Amino acid sequence: MTPSSVPPLLSEALAARGYTALTPVQAAVLEPEAEGRDLIVSAQTGSGKTVAFGLGMAAQLFAADESGPDKLPPAGKPLALIIAPTRELALQVSRELTWLYASAGARIAFCVGGMDPSKERRSLSHGAHIVVGTPGRLRDHLERGALDLSALRVAVLDEADEMLDMGFREDLEQILDGTPDERRTMLFSATMPKPIAALAKRYQRDALRISTVTEARGHGDIAYQAVTVSPSDIEHAAINLLRLHEADTAMLFCATRDNVRHLHASLVERGFEAVALSGEHSQNERNAALQALRDRRARVCVATDVAARGIDLPTLSLVIHVEVPRDAETLQHRSGRTGRAGKKGTAVLIVPYPRRRRVEGLLRTARVEAEWISAPTPEDIRAKDRERTLEALLAPAEYDDEDRELAARLLAERSPEDIAAALVRAYRASMPSPEELIEGTPEARKADQAERHRPGFEDTVWFRMDIGRRQNADPRWILPLICRRGHVTKQEIGAIRIAATETWFQIPRTIAGKFSAAVQRTASADGEDESGVRIEMAEGGPGDTPRRSAKTNARAYRDGPRQGGAGNKTGASKPHRKGPPRQR
Structure with missing residues (x-):
């Protein structure tokens, strides 16, 4: 049942869509205390926020005038403006509002980057009740005079926190400064950091704070898992997770577009039906990728955080964090792509050994309980494959006369066992092979910790890494x-x-300079790589206290050894202590 405050035309649209009850956030924006007020709404991803603000702004759109209380006025200057951070989210919002306001005859203009701006300007010139767009494109239309916000009654900022993170503060401020002071403003966001509070204070009046985020914070329909692996096995672990779950649709998150490109190419090479989404793809490419996922022509999507905002795929049941999320909010947004509309989903974090403590802190901040598991082995995957193969081949099916005729000819040439074996082999051939991962058992670790003295290592240089046993080194x-x-x-x-x-x-002294230069090239500005490990030249051996900086060492190896036993100064020719090194 919908509240009596919802206009009849919208109630009919909800009923036709199969709504029997509103979600908590949808009901909250329709409470009497929220009527007509500015709102700051925190709600989880996938909780029905789009329909919530669609219902919440109905009172302003259906304002009583010559058209009557249940009709929209003729389309002209926009009455409602919805701002979203990405094209995909804006498109999703536009689709939701289209069916919600279809019976009311609402005209909705869509303005996003990557589309033809001249067509958007023509659409705006013909009049619109609602405008949905991204900050940059809306600001461009505003500056060119194509977008007139002087009659605006309500403004909605969807995923406001993400827009600020993406650097759209100036765009948002210019857009809101171009709206009437008496407008109603609603901020919708999964989180509410300080910059959002500052934005609300400037552009809202006596705003009502609504939060439907549960104490657990993570989705109740999402099972969280964490897998610790070697930094060199991250990609292999992702492949094995895909093979173990064989989800209808899976999404893999990377931090950069370069990593998306590399992982997507690796998956396609191994036989996965995969698409990629990142900032380097055009709107047509992104639309084609999403359509391939909806049509089941592709089952895996590799994406960056920003590119995946607003994507809603009903069959998405597996999210893999190939690279560790930067914060709890990113973890929540990524994982929220699955476990939607009451369906179950799984979110798996691939955690390099050195980053386990960081991830444990991240999970505590997000108030998410994750099960720490071992990475799937080829044996685990083959066992699952056997179950799936039997289930698929024994499933009930209808056969026509041509199928039975061909089966009879096969039986005349081969035994039933041979035919069944060929069928199993053909079915398995379509499955990408699992990857062998580095073993992580205590026995395996002890086996490799013995000293190795080989020819060519009489004169060496010590390097150090800022990880140890506590980080599962x-x-x-x-x-x-x-x-x-x-x-x-x-x-x-x-x-x-x-x-x-x-x-x-x-490292042998003869190649220490080359090694150090390569380490510096493969590190970020803070000296760490993508797995958070720092490598630097060291003064002395493991048991020595003095340490020189990397710059000092680099200069020493560039200029060559000094007179009077420079080799001893490096500590490379000193006999090192047996047993574990002294802790510092």
Whole structure:
């Protein structure tokens, strides 16, 4: 049942859409205390916010005038403005409002970047009741005089926190400054950080605060899992998770468009039906990718955080955080792509060993209970494949005469066992192969911690990493990390010493300069790589206290050894202590 405050035309639209009851946020904006007031609304992703503000602004759109209390006035200057951070979210909002206001005859103009601005200007010139758009494009139309907000009755900022994070503050301020002072303003956001509060204070009057975010904060319909892996095994873990779950639709999140491009290419190469979404794709490419997911021509989407905002895929049941979210809000928004409309979903975080503590803190901040599990092994996946194969091949099916005729010819040529085996092999051939992951058992870790003295390592330089046993440091994943960062092979790495909070390793002096330069090139501005590991040259060996900076060491190796035993100053030729290094 819908409240009596909802106009009859909208009630009919809700009933036709299958609504039997409103969601908490939808009901909250229709409470008597919220009527006509500015609102600051915090609600979880997928809670029905679009319909909520569509119902909430109805009183302003259906204002009694010569058209009557239940009719919209003729389309002219916009009465309502909805601002969204991305094209996808704006398109979703436009679709929701289209069916909600269809019986009322509302004209909705759509203004987003990547579309033809001349067509948008013509649409605005013909009049509109509601305008939906992104900040940059709306500001452009406002400056060119194509968008006249002088008659605006209500403004809605959807995902306001994300718009500020994306740098749209100036655009939003200019747009809101161009609206009448007596307008009604509603801010909708999954979170409410301080910048949103400042924006509300400037542009709202006596705003009512509404929050339907539960104490648990995460979706009740989302099962959270965390998988610890070697930094070099992140991609392999993502592949095995996809293979284990075999979700109808899965979404993998990366931090940058370059990483999206690389992971998408890797998945396609392995046989996955995958599409990519990032800022480098045009609107037509993004539309084609989303349509492929809806049509089941693709089952995997690799995306950046911003590109995936507002995407609503009913069959999406698996979200994989290939790269750790930057904060609790990003975790929530990413995971909220699944577990929608009462359906169950799974969100998996792939956690490099050095970042486990950070992720544990992130989960506490988000008030999310995650199950820490081992990465799926090929054996786990093959067991699941056997179950799925049997289920698929034994499922009831209808066969026509041509099918039965062909089956009879096969039975005449081969035994039933051979035919069944060929059918199983053909079914398995369509499945990408699982990946072998680095073993993480205590026995495996101990096996690789022995000293390695080989020819060519008589004169070495010590380097150190800012991770140790407390971060699950293990030679099995440290070795590939060192090779990737320093552009060396396993054979060019000497002894490895793992302490409580740091790890030391040897590089032959002949290639130490080249190794150090490669490490600096593969690090970010703060000296860490994408997994949060810092590598630097060290003064002395694991048991020595003095340490020089990376710049000092780089200068020393560039200029060559000094007179009078410079080798001893580096600590490379000193005999190191046996046993674990002294903690600092």
